[in-house]
Amino acid sequence: MSRYIIRRLLLLAVTMLVTSLIIFGLTQVIPGDVAQLILGREAGEQALADFRAEFGLDDPLPVQYVNWLGGFVTGDWGRSFTSGNPAVRPLVMERLGNSMRLATMTLIISVPVSILLGVLAALWEDSWLDNLISVLSLSVVGLPEFVTGLLLINGIALGIKSLGLPATSSVPDGTLEDWIRQLILPSLTATFVLLGYIARLTRAGVLDELKKPYVRTATLKGLPYRAVIFKHVLRNALLPTITVIALSVGWLIGGLVVIENVYNYPGLGALMVDAVKQKNLLMLQAIVMVTIFFFALANLVADLLYAVLNPRIRLE
Amino acid sequence: MSTLRPGVESKRASRPFYARALLAVVSFFRQLARHPVSLVGTLLVIAFVLLALFGPNIAPHRFDDLIRGAARQSPSLEFPFGTDRLGRDIFSRVLWGAREIIAIPGIATAISVFLGTCVGLFVGYNGGWIDELISRALDSLLSIPALVLALVMLGTIGPSPVGIIIVIVLLYMPIVTRVIRSATLNIRTSGFIEAAKLRGESLPYILFREILPSVLPALTVEAALRFSYAIFLTASLGFLGLGVQPPSPDWGRMVSEARANYARTPWELWFPAGAIALLVIGVNLMADGLRRIFRYEGQV
Numbered sequence: 001m002s003r004y005i006i007r008r009l010l011l012l013a014v015t016m017l018v019t020s021l022i023i024f025g026l027t028q029v030i031p032g033d034v035a036q037l038i039l040g041r042e043a044g045e046q047a048l049a050d051f052r053a054e055f056g057l058d059d060p061l062p063v064q065y066v067n068w069l070g071g072f073v074t075g076d077w078g079r080s081f082t083s084g085n086p087a088v089r090p091l092v093m094e095r096l097g098n099s100m101r102l103a104t105m106t107l108i109i110s111v112p113v114s115i116l117l118g119v120l121a122a123l124w125e126d127s128w129l130d131n132l133i134s135v136l137s138l139s140v141v142g143l144p145e146f147v148t149g150l151l152l153i154n155g156i157a158l159g160i161k162s163l164g165l166p167a168t169s170s171v172p173d174g175t176l177e178d179w180i181r182q183l184i185l186p187s188l189t190a191t192f193v194l195l196g197y198i199a200r201l202t203r204a205g206v207l208d209e210l211k212k213p214y215v216r217t218a219t220l221k222g223l224p225y226r227a228v229i230f231k232h233v234l235r236n237a238l239l240p241t242i243t244v245i246a247l248s249v250g251w252l253i254g255g256l257v258v259i260e261n262v263y264n265y266p267g268l269g270a271l272m273v274d275a276v277k278q279k280n281l282l283m284l285q286a287i288v289m290v291t292i293f294f295f296a297l298a299n300l301v302a303d304l305l306y307a308v309l310n311p312r313i314r315l316e
Numbered sequence: 317m318s319t320l321r322p323g324v325e326s327k328r329a330s331r332p333f334y335a336r337a338l339l340a341v342v343s344f345f346r347q348l349a350r351h352p353v354s355l356v357g358t359l360l361v362i363a364f365v366l367l368a369l370f371g372p373n374i375a376p377h378r379f380d381d382l383i384r385g386a387a388r389q390s391p392s393l394e395f396p397f398g399t400d401r402l403g404r405d406i407f408s409r410v411l412w413g414a415r416e417i418i419a420i421p422g423i424a425t426a427i428s429v430f431l432g433t434c435v436g437l438f439v440g441y442n443g444g445w446i447d448e449l450i451s452r453a454l455d456s457l458l459s460i461p462a463l464v465l466a467l468v469m470l471g472t473i474g475p476s477p478v479g480i481i482i483v484i485v486l487l488y489m490p491i492v493t494r495v496i497r498s499a500t501l502n503i504r505t506s507g508f509i510e511a512a513k514l515r516g517e518s519l520p521y522i523l524f525r526e527i528l529p530s531v532l533p534a535l536t537v538e539a540a541l542r543f544s545y546a547i548f549l550t551a552s553l554g555f556l557g558l559g560v561q562p563p564s565p566d567w568g569r570m571v572s573e574a575r576a577n578y579a580r581t582p583w584e585l586w587f588p589a590g591a592i593a594l595l596v597i598g599v600n601l602m603a604d605g606l607r608r609i610f611r612y613e614g615q616v
Contacts, residue, residue, distance in 0.1 A: 019460055022460070023468065026468050026469060026472055027468065027471075027472060135353060138597075138600050138601060138604055143592075143593055143596055143597070144548050144551045144552050144555065144568070144592060144596070145552070146551075146552065146555045146568070146571060146572070146589075147571070147589050147592055147593050150571065150575070150585060150589060151589075250461070251461065254461060254464060255461050255463055255464070257463050257464075257467065257552075257556065258463075258552050258555060258556065261555070261556055272464070272467060273467065273556050273557075273558075275471075276467050276468070276470070276471035276558065277471075277557070277558075279471065284468065284471065288460075288464055288468060291461060291464050292460055292461070292464070295460075295461055
């Protein structure tokens with residue numbers, strides 16, 4: 001097991017290295033002179049040269065890459081191209097914290113609800129509830145988040161104005177009340193995306209297990225239905241669901257670009273859109289690296305969880 | 317794929333091509349009709365494709381017509397979807413916009429499916445180090461979240477219809493390749509492939525005449541799914557302001573712009589958002605119907 005973990009961690013490092021190359025390569029294709037783009041048309045020759053020297057834009061590409069990667073590993077993520085040249089790292093870290101808050105809230109809401117719906121749909125297969133859940137999850141899962149998000153804001157939040165939910169979300173202060181107030185709408189929106197996916201997977205898993213002989217054995221030996229379901233079926237059926245939930249954490253941290261934009265929430269995704277629009281290279285590279293790191297980490301955790309929960313799997 | 321019986325097949329084969337095509341379409345809709353929700357989805361998609369083809373012809377105005385004295389009209393007989401703050405007819409704008417939201421994902425999906433199928437068939441059948449190399453390369457591309465990769469690429473090549481198509485192809489071709497490759501791996505040791513090899517058939521013949529028909533279920537379902545995701549992505553990019561640039565009417569951008577005016581002209585938001593929702597739901601239900609017909613259990 002420990003050998004497996006070490007190998008996976010090494011693989012994670014390799015993945016990061018490869019993607020860092022891809023990302024660095026991609027951001028170099030930006031047409032036009034970056035210095036000119038940032039400083040504007042009126043900038044004098046001297047200012048342009050200073051800018052290039054300051055950000056090392058005159059160095060050959062491999063040197064730039066090594067400098068950038070070395071800085072990244074040692075925690076120096078460079079400075080933003082935007083006015084005032086704030087350091088990239090604290091900004092990204094702050095946004096990362098905000099994104100994690102939103103991810104936490106989303107998991108708290110979406111996981112119990114979608115598992116419950118999936119299990120119910122499987123236990124009452126082909127009932128009206130099953131059909132309703134299947135149609136709902138099929139249609140909602142494909143809707144762009146801005147459609148569901150705006151539906152929530154305008155339909156529900158404005159409809160029940162008395163709740164005083166803000167249409168734009170800011171970072172919650174410490175109190176539980178503010179957490180719910182600020183984050184309920186964006187996390188509900190993200191829940192809509194996850195819900196269909198997790199519920200359908202859960203349903204399929206439970207249906208699969210119900211067909212297996214051990215369920216019949218348990219039933220025939222006189223175990224109460226509830227015990228068959230909770231003690232036997234669910235323990236096996238929820239394995240793939242747990243893996244998918246772990247995987248979705250990566251998406252929740254770096255992939256909520258659209259939802260953060262809808263609610264004006266200052267998360268990592270919103271920062272990335274700004275960086276793209278401003279051609280803020282160092283910022284963009286840092287955000288993408290962080291996002292990919294969490295994606296890869298979520299992948300790793302999902303695999304490990306699967307092995308821990310299912311001792312039949314041998315990781316070698 | 318097991319739905320074709322040999323006897324029926326040979327009888328059909330003697331009919332002319334168009335008759336066979338017609339029969340296939342009729343049987344397709346018959347199978348769809350067993351699950352009405354899928355039928356509704358397919359009809360929705362057909363309706364939207366027709367809109368994309370003829371929308372601009374039946375639209376009462378051009379998408380950028382500023383109708384004098386008709387700013388901020390609520391939906392009425394004259395302006396079914398109302399008008400925006402500049403006096404542009406939302407109905408016409410939605411009709412004009414249908415073309416891009418169907419064409420860009422459609423073209424991109426077609427290219428990804430075509431390239432993905434060619435590469436997938438080839439590496440799946442041939443195996444060896446080429447398979448290993450291509451699979452690893454695709455794996456690393458797939459390890460980057462789609463929207464993140466799309467944003468970085470669009471940031472560099474700039475937002476344009478061609479740019480979006482390139483981004484979608486780069487994102488989805490690896491996925492199609494993977495699906496086709498694994499479907500090919502499953503059947504490449506079958507007897508009929510061996511027989512074709514022994515007959516001395518050429519590689520393209522084996523790939524496209526022997527293997528392709530067997531992976532067609534996987535291919536069809538995958539194509540429908542990719543189309544749905546491509547629409548999703550195109551609309552989202554439009555919403556983020558990185559899609560097709562003004563003045564052409566992009567549904568995603570229309571929704572984004574309508575947010576600021578929601579208090580005064582809420583219909584500006586309802587109709588393009590509703591159009592996106594209907595289209596995506598239609599494509600998803602159609603893909604689900606295809607999966608039922610082919611009894612294909614691929615990735616959800």
